[in-house]
Amino acid sequence: MLKIENLNAEIDGKSILKGLNLEVKAGEVHAIMGPNGAGKSTMANVIAGKEEYEVTDGTIELNGEDISELAPEERAHNGVFLSFQYPVEIPGVSVTNFIKTAINESRKAQGLEEMPAKDMLKKIREKSELLEIDRKFLGRSLNEGFSGGEKKRNEIFQMAMLEPKLAILDETDSGLDIDALRIVANGVNKLKSKDNAVIVITHYQRLLDYIVPDFVHVLHDGKIVKTGNASLALELEAKGYDWIKQELV
Amino acid sequence: MELKDKLLSSYVAFENRVNTNSDVHEIRSEAFEKFEELGFPTRNLEAWKYTSLNSVLKQDYSLFPNKIAAIELADVKQFFIHEIDSYKVVFIDGKYSSFLSQTTHENYDVCLMSAALNKEKYKPVIEKYFNKIAKQDNLTSLNTAFATEGAYINIPKNTEVQKPIQIINFTTGSETATMLQPRNLIVVGENSQVQIIERHQSLTSNPVLTNIVTEIFADKASNVDYYKIQNDEITASLVDNSYIEQQSNSVVSVHTFSFGGNITRNNLNFYQKGEHIDSILKGITIIEGKQHVDHHTLVHHIEPNCESHQDYKGIFNERSTGVFNGKVIVEKEAQKTNAYQQNNNVLVSDRATINAKPQLEIFADDVKCSHGCTIGQLDDDALFYMQQRGIPQKEGKALLMFAFANTVLESVKIPEVKQRITKIIANKLGVNIGFDL
Numbered sequence: 230m231l232k233i234e235n236l237n238a239e240i241d242g243k244s245i246l247k248g249l250n251l252e253v254k255a256g257e258v259h260a261i262m263g264p265n266g267a268g269k270s271t272m273a274n275v276i277a278g279k280e281e282y283e284v285t286d287g288t289i290e291l292n293g294e295d296i297s298e299l300a301p302e303e304r305a306h307n308g309v310f311l312s313f314q315y316p317v318e319i320p321g322v323s324v325t326n327f328i329k330t331a332i333n334e335s336r337k338a339q340g341l342e343e344m345p346a347k348d349m350l351k352k353i354r355e356k357s358e359l360l361e362i363d364r365k366f367l368g369r370s371l372n373e374g375f376s377g378g379e380k381k382r383n384e385i386f387q388m389a390m391l392e393p394k395l396a397i398l399d400e401t402d403s404g405l406d407i408d409a410l411r412i413v414a415n416g417v418n419k420l421k422s423k424d425n426a427v428i429v430i431t432h433y434q435r436l437l438d439y440i441v442p443d444f445v446h447v448l449h450d451g452k453i454v455k456t457g458n459a460s461l462a463l464e465l466e467a468k469g470y471d472w473i474k475q476e477l478v
Numbered sequence: 479m480e481l482k483d484k485l486l487s488s489y490v491a492f493e494n495r496v497n498t499n500s501d502v503h504e505i506r507s508e509a510f511e512k513f514e515e516l517g518f519p520t521r522n523l524e525a526w527k528y529t530s531l532n533s534v535l536k537q538d539y540s541l542f543p544n545k546i547a548a549i550e551l552a553d554v555k556q557f558f559i560h561e562i563d564s565y566k567v568v569f570i571d572g573k574y575s576s577f578l579s580q581t582t583h584e585n586y587d588v589c590l591m592s593a594a595l596n597k598e599k600y601k602p603v604i605e606k607y608f609n610k611i612a613k614q615d616n617l618t619s620l621n622t623a624f625a626t627e628g629a630y631i632n633i634p635k636n637t638e639v640q641k642p643i644q645i646i647n648f649t650t651g652s653e654t655a656t657m658l659q660p661r662n663l664i665v666v667g668e669n670s671q672v673q674i675i676e677r678h679q680s681l682t683s684n685p686v687l688t689n690i691v692t693e694i695f696a697d698k699a700s701n702v703d704y705y706k707i708q709n710d711e712i713t714a715s716l717v718d719n720s721y722i723e724q725q726s727n728s729v730v731s732v733h734t735f736s737f738g739g740n741i742t743r744n745n746l747n748f749y750q751k752g753e754h755i756d757s758i759l760k761g762i763t764i765i766e767g768k769q770h771v772d773h774h775t776l777v778h779h780i781e782p783n784c785e786s787h788q789d790y791k792g793i794f795n796e797r798s799t800g801v802f803n804g805k806v807i808v809e810k811e812a813q814k815t816n817a818y819q820q821n822n823n824v825l826v827s828d829r830a831t832i833n834a835k836p837q838l839e840i841f842a843d844d845v846k847c848s849h850g851c852t853i854g855q856l857d858d859d860a861l862f863y864m865q866q867r868g869i870p871q872k873e874g875k876a877l878l879m880f881a882f883a884n885t886v887l888e889s890v891k892i893p894e895v896k897q898r899i900t901k902i903i904a905n906k907l908g909v910n911i912g913f914d915l
Contacts, residue, residue: 302865305866334873
């Protein structure tokens, strides 16, 4: 599904990713953990195509195609979804109108007709129930005045609507209370299939109790320095990151 | 010949065509002398520091087009809000078009200034209101000097006008460059209500200069809802001089949508002559190329317990320039005034310019006056967010601009006007917004 080789990226001349390698196969869940400033969010943004970051070396392949030169919307049309750590507020555009526009733009890019209104409504109803989102919420301006938990739930709702091949959840657990965390994790698990893949970026083991990873990677100083299974996350939770840094010396 | 000289020397001919033996003509003559003395405004005047009319004044305008060009309804239907039933007062090259108009005298007068100025039965209204609040400045004086035609609307008290009134000035440019000076008078009686849509539309690319004056008198507890749609050809320039006097408990709102035209100057003046008045001034400006839009607003708070709300949004592309000069005067007697002014601008290009100047003169001590002015760029993070969800950059930018302008759009009370404005903006931005905002 996703194959990243020797990825180097910088912002404003500052090198952040320094030779990152990662392979994610369809049907897998990968967790990326690591201390602050390790480059976790940068990795997510670079995969999604944020223009402020310059890729200086390496490749990002999605299903065999190099996507590193594509515009963010083209990557989205190819099935990349990023759940933002800080979703932006867009006053004046309702959640419903926004997601309709997003879906129809993707369909347009694939040469498809707009989704019939009836199908769209049905899908919105189905997916909002999955995320326990009530109707009134969908009429509100996108993210405007939403609580942290509402914003994250709205991200996963959009993910459910867009049905991406590769979903990257950037600290989706931050700002969530335990009930919201359960709803969000449950949503992600329901959307999982053998044909898609998920990358979970998190500081804490907590989310991984609900979304169980096949692999856990530790990102440090712009590259992956350790890979293990779910038990690695527990070990990190108990011992912190210092022991890994020491291992590296 | 310079335009000023041309105007001055045409006055004798003008006087041969109008009734000079009237009070109105006395007003005109005085205004003529005033214009002769003042001439056109130059950038030496503080109020015209950022707007130069020089390039516009150079044209050789036809001042009194006398050929009346035929227009087919089908050709101009798009410029009307045709989805709704409405009264229409339509002019072609400054001449009334009965064919395109729909006037009334039934319960109120929606008709012509030329009729009102000449017929005895309108005399009391003309005497009481004509040129009573219009300023004696350069361009208003020029308009007054030549005032003969425009819309005349008189609503008696306790009357709700059942459908909106559209005032449209078409120019055909059949005589190359054309100068127009429409003059509107709108009198709204106590406890009455009216909605008005005004538009200027050139039908060719020959230059047009319109210098319009509109006086609005809103009596006690009346409600006036006014929309100005400025989406003219790039060769058409407009100076809009509007004067609004409000009595106690009245609400007057003016929305100005500036998308088209070459140079557009809006002088919008509110005078509050009673208590518990609300004055609402809102605008959206979206321009590009070398377009120029200047909003000069004045709200004069004279009596206590009144409010004013200003909200102007501007989006400037390419080398376009904007001016916002919002003046609020709160007199000593005007205690408990609540004056709010907001002016937000987005410069899409680094060659676009906005000159923004809030001006508050407050002589009362127990008032709430707030003003905010911002100049910024489109939010890159928001744009990336939308692109990440599959919305292409152009559409994403358009959505952000809609979102930015939405506080003004959402207060438009006629749904068809709101839809039309949304459509004009979408066309302008080259996108197809698949939903109503």
